[in-house]
Amino acid sequence: MTRYKLSKIIFYIVVAISFISVAIIEIFDTTYEYNHFKKSTEELKKSFFEKEQENLKSEVNRAISLIEYNYQKQEELVKTDLKQRTYEAYNITLNIYNKYKNKKSKEEILELIKNSLRNVRFFDGYGYYSIYDFSGKTLLHGFNSEYENNYKLKSYVDINGKNSIGRIIDVAKEKKEGFVNWRFLSPKENTEENKKGYIKVFEPYNFIIVTADYISRIEKLLKEEALDRIRKISYDKKGYVFVLNKQGTILAHKYRKEIENKNINEVTNIKEKEILNILVNSVKSNTEAFISYSWFRPNTDILSDKLTYVKTFEKWNWIIGTGVYLDNMYEFLEKQEEALKLKMIYRLFYSLVFFLIISILIFYITKKISKNMDKTFSLFIDFFKKANTDNKKIDLKDIKFYEFSELAICANKMIETRVKNEEEIENKNKEVLINLSLLNEYKKAVDASAIVSKTDKEGVITFANDEFCKISGFKRDELLGAKHNLVKHPDTKKEVYKDLWSTILDKRVWKGVLKNRTKEGKTYYVKSSIVPILDVSGSIKEFIAIRYDVSDLINQEKRIRLKITDHLTKLPNRQKLLEDLENKDDLILAIFNIQRFKEINEYYGFEVGDKLLIELANVLQKKIDDNTVLYKLQGDEFALLTSKDKISLEEFKTLCAEILTSIKNLCFLIDSNKLEINLVVGISSEKNYFINAEMAKNHTKIENKELIVLDENKDIKESLILNINWTQKLKKALSEDRLVIFAQPIISNIDNKINKYECLVRMIDEDGTIISPFKFLNIAKKAKLYHALTQTVILKAFKYFHNKEVDFSINLTLEDILHKPTVALLENKLKEYPGISQKLILEIVENEGIENYQDVSNFIETMKDLGCKIAIDDFGTGYSNFDYLMKLNVDFVKIDGSMIKYINQDLNAKIVTELIVSFTKKLNIKTIAEFVHSKEIHEIVTDMGIDYSQGFYLGEPKAIE
Secondary structure, three states: OOOOOHHHHHHHHHHHHHHHHHHHHHHHHHHHHHHHHHHHHHHHHHHHHHHHHHHHHHHHHHHHHHHHHHHHHHHHHHHHHHHHHHHHHHHHHHHHHHHHOOOOOHHHHHHHHHHHHHOOOEOOOOEOEEEEEOOOOEEEEOOOHHHOOEOOHHHOEOOOOOEHHHHHHHHHHHHOEEEEEEEEEOOOOOOEEEEEEEEEEEOOOOEEEEEEEEHHHHHHHHHHHHHHHHHHOOEOOOEOEEEEEOOOEEEEOOOOHHHOOOEHHHOOOHHHHHHHHHHHHHOOOOOEEEEEEEEEOOOOOOEEEEEEEEEEEOOOOEEEEEEEEOHHHHHHHHHHHHHHHHHHHHHHHHHHHHHHHHHHHHHHHHHHHHHHHHHHHHHHHHHHHHOOOOOOOOOHHHOOOHHHHHHHHHHHHHHHHHHHHHHHHHHHHHHHHHHHHHHHHHHHHHHHHOEEEEEEOOOEEEEEOHHHHHHHOOOHHHHOOOEHHHHEOOOOOHHHHHHHHHHHHOOOOEEEEEEEEOOOOOEEEEEEEEEEEEOOOOOEEEEEEEEEEOHHHHHHHHHHHHHOEOOOOOOEOHHHHHHHHOOOOOEEEEEEEEOOHHHHHHHHOHHHHHHHHHHHHHHHHHHOOOOEEEEEOOOOEEEEEEEOOOOOHHHHHHHHHHHHHHHHOOOEEEOOEEEOOOEEEEEEOOOOHHHHHHHHHHHHHHHOOOEEEHHHOOOOHHHHHHHHHHHHHHHHHHHOOOEEEEEEEEEEOOOOOEEEEEEEEEEEOOOOOEEOHHHOHHHHHHOOOHHHHHHHHHHHHHHHHOOOOOEEEEEEOHHHHHOHHHHHHHHHHHHHOOOHHHOEEEEEEOOOOOOOHHHHHHHHHHHHHOOOEEEEEEEOOOOOOHHHHHHOOOOEEEEOHHHHOOOOOOHHHHHHHHHHHHHHHHOOOEEEEOOOOOHHHHHHHHHOOOOEEOOOOOOOOEEOO
16 A cells, blocks of 8 residues: 655645635735726715715805804894883883872873883884783874774784784783784885784883884895805805895805896896706705706806705795816826726736745745654654653754644653652652651740630630730630630620631631730730631631730830820820921811800810810811821810822812801700800911911911911012013023924824824923923913014914925914904915915914904904914813804814813713714814823714814824924
8 A cells, every 4th residue: 555755745735725825816816906996996986076065065054054043143132122122111111100200190191101102213113112001902002193092903903813912911911021923014014014022011000011023124134144144155265155046036146246136037148047947946846956067167268067066945945055166076086096097007016926926935935844844753753662662852953843842842751750750759758757847846936935726616725825824814724625705805896706707717817906804804915816727628627826915015005195195085186296297298287276165164164165175076077088187286276187199278278168167057065055166277288387377377366267378378579579580581582582383283083193283382491491381371461472472483383384294273362363463474474385374274262252253253254265274272161152153264163171181071071062063063163172181082082073183192292393
């Protein structure tokens, strides 16, 4: 029978499989690359088109959101105006009444009131005053005097069959004042229209004053304001929004104002008329639509393909739309397709070369492995032939494979084990003899120096050494057969022995100090270790107790404690406080004094006074935690001591104030006597704590205050000197060009890549220390140096980023925006560095409120026209206002770090942040989370849909120079 070598079979199989695998992989790779190329091209086209559709949709929805928000806002303003007008009439009526109530009759006063209000007009002539009594009689009608002094309007019914006077009287009876809706004739068009009014009862004469406005007038104003705002909307350089109504009238067009307010039928350009008809017809059956067509670029004769999105605004029957030219898309897609094709060719070439090299390597490696296997098999055959007669081991140096090496090690261990077994047996016999001897010596040593006893598992003493007999005073035969209750001291609590037995019955060692008594009744203390002894099956056989006499140590500790403990309250005393204060830093001390305690002692006696001090000590102890220590000082004084690393001075001050209030509101019942007391307290956190706190406590009586913190009552001169020093530092840093820019990365939450940087100012001190702006920013504003700081940031940021392919942001406050030289510098630098505006983001710091709204709005529009983007910084706290987002044309909102920092703990912060994200998404405004300091925070803000993140977890600010 023919036998083949295993190594050769493995070699041929591996080579054959490798070559076949390489060929198959190459075929699949080529097919995959071609399919991937086709798929990538299609996906690129689809993605680009969908992105443009989404952008168009976002701009239209943003315009609609703006209209709806203004609608709601205007309704609130109308209500406010109506109520104000009614109150004005009410005040006029009340003044006339008060002036003539004792001089004229009711009829004369009423006539004066009517004459004062009859000719008053407002709301562009639509608004006037009316007065009715509760019977439905019209006393005054500013629109038509024919209705006065009769009941004509009481029977007036509108086209819906409703009686307006009856509704007014119902509200007046129910609320005395409030809003009412009804229909009535318009004073100008003389047609019946919806009205909204506010009524208020004049109680001296029991009549109703009414003011109202027409809904049609309000909607007309809203439409005009909405169209004006839409005309101002711009994006992506030439992007704009247009408006038509469903009847085909062009209402707003940024670049074709000559066709506004014209109907489609009046448009002379046939192609334009055709496109407008398509736009109107596209939303007859749907509320929105995308339309593609060819049209001229704005202000040019170039005809281009265009994609337009239109959506109906049903409330006003408007069609709102915007569009984008597709030339750029076609050009971009063509370039991307060429790049993909070239990439595919390169990848196929490289993969072919790679697979060829791999095939050669596999052949060479397999050949070498086969030879090594032959050699290794020969070594093992020789070893096993001689194993029974020779103890020679296999040489591991000749073996190349790990598995064979492990086999060789096991074979060598077999030889080693056979040789060592007899030696180990002999050595273990010797060790057993030695260990028995040592155990006897250890027993003698322990027996001579410690108190030793043994018990069975029921606790009956079976052994007691001489030391146990000596310290307890019992003879050995008195101890044997008894239990340890014999020496148990009655002061020892039952819980101690319960814990002891629970521990040792659980087969664990119990350690502790026990208080015992001798046969003569004397007390002694032992430090004990009780060990359960187990048999071979793991069950408890007996217990052994080893004890040491610590009576001297315990008694000495008691004597020391008496010196530093107040005998009445058992609290640490003044001596202990002074020891705790000695040579220690960063402490805070408060000293409390009971006011007029001497009178309590004199009136009720010292026994009542002592009991009061004990009760007060118990109350104070409950008010503090483990971070604060309570002391009893001399007489009627207590002290609290803590460390600054455990509680801040402000928190400690709050704690002391709460203690004062709670004691003031507490009534102590001492021997049937109800006692109320007041405390005063002095606090210090500076060295010489005791003296400073005493001074502060004594000063409370001088200033008639309950609480004084010595640290808070320093001379103002120190603060003034500090400000002067910082002003000089800042001026010198400006003159020596030591103000530098640090840039912190802002990360996209989609791909976790750096998308932009924020420029932050830092001062380099004379010794090289980097100083945060928190140290000098307010000083700069007071010293009139603030604008120099902003201008330095602008100059250095532009110089650095003008040739970098990345966006960057600069912080501007309202002071900067209103400072003409700073704005002029910004505009000049935008002109000096062409193209930089596309990378610049201006962050408006929002912590001071926007009072000069028009100036800020004009600044934003100017910067947007130059190509810059706008961000609102620190949004979410302070003066944050959603109204600003609606009115100001911004691109980003930076959510304030004080909410992001604790968003994983603070539910309110998370709710507000989600509200901001939802609101901004509807306006197509991007969001940035600040102070992202951990992975958990980053994951939370990403899941919430925030677009970008910034914080130390993602990248610290670094100097750009």
